[in-house]
Amino acid sequence: MKRILIQGAVPSEICFYLEQACFSDVPVVSKNECSFYLSHCGGLEIILQLTRMGMVNAAMATTAAIYEFHPDCIVNQGTAGAQVMELTSGDIVIGRRAVNVHSLEMKKRGFGEGMAVEDWAGMATEYVEADPELVRVFQNGIGTETKTGKVITGTLGSGDLFSKEKDRILWLHDKFGNDSEDMESFAVYSVCRDCGVPCVAVRVISNNELLDEDYDPRTSLELQRVIWKTVLDYGEKK
Numbered sequence: 001m002k003r004i005l006i007q008g009a010v011p012s013e014i015c016f017y018l019e020q021a022c023f024s025d026v027p028v029v030s031k032n033e034c035s036f037y038l039s040h041c042g043g044l045e046i047i048l049q050l051t052r053m054g055m056v057n058a059a060m061a062t063t064a065a066i067y068e069f070h071p072d073c074i075v076n077q078g079t080a081g082a083q084v085m086e087l088t089s090g091d092i093v094i095g096r097r098a099v100n101v102h103s104l105e106m107k108k109r110g111f112g113e114g115m116a117v118e119d120w121a122g123m124a125t126e127y128v129e130a131d132p133e134l135v136r137v138f139q140n141g142i143g144t145e146t147k148t149g150k151v152i153t154g155t156l157g158s159g160d161l162f163s164k165e166k167d168r169i170l171w172l173h174d175k176f177g178n179d180s181e182d183m184e185s186f187a188v189y190s191v192c193r194d195c196g197v198p199c200v201a202v203r204v205i206s207n208n209e210l211l212d213e214d215y216d217p218r219t220s221l222e223l224q225r226v227i228w229k230t231v232l233d234y235g236e237k238k
Helices: 053-067 132-142 166-176 183-196 217-237
Strands: 002-008 030-033 034-041 044-050 074-084 094-098 126-130 153-160 180-182 199-207
Touching: 002 053, 002 217, 030 166, 034 053, 034 126, 044 053, 044 074, 044 217, 053 074, 053 183, 074 183, 074 217, 094 132, 094 183, 126 183, 132 199, 132 217, 153 166, 183 199, 199 217
Parallel strands: 002 044, 002 074, 074 199, 094 153, 153 180
Antiparallel strands: 030 034, 034 044, 074 180, 094 126, 094 199
């Protein structure tokens, strides 16, 4: 039986899954400060995990899940902010790779010389790749458009930040080439690479600060719907 771990950082990112019949009355399992829900759906063993927000929490939660439940693959999913003009609320990014946008090096400056953000550079910038087969599974399963927007395959940027400065967003994209910004994907990719577990992250755009869009957590519902359908279809083929 295929064992698939689906992660979300906050309750609104896993609520759709918990409403499915196979998760009805499933108790929560607490392990290493993380919440898990285990069920069997369509020939699959599916584990939902609430990781909590942030890079450290995501790394700790993913490590705990791997050693506790030994998943065959991991799907990290949730909301993200757009870092390019072309993406709007409801669009989806399938993460071909992820990068830590907080990995920065600054030139030495003395007291009174201020800060020169434009001179900051990526410090040993590392891009971690998703599992190519899982990327294809979600490309084929979701398609190029959903009820709420278009679907692209791109680069996920991660860091413990909520970017709201437009020039800073453009600067980050120029430095790292990321299409979106979240707080977990890179950490999950790094742990999965080191532990030898196939993974992919799929993110829905909750808002685009460049376009003055307001944050909308409801965008995660359509993302969860298409991920759920893709996972169950994948299970039937296996």
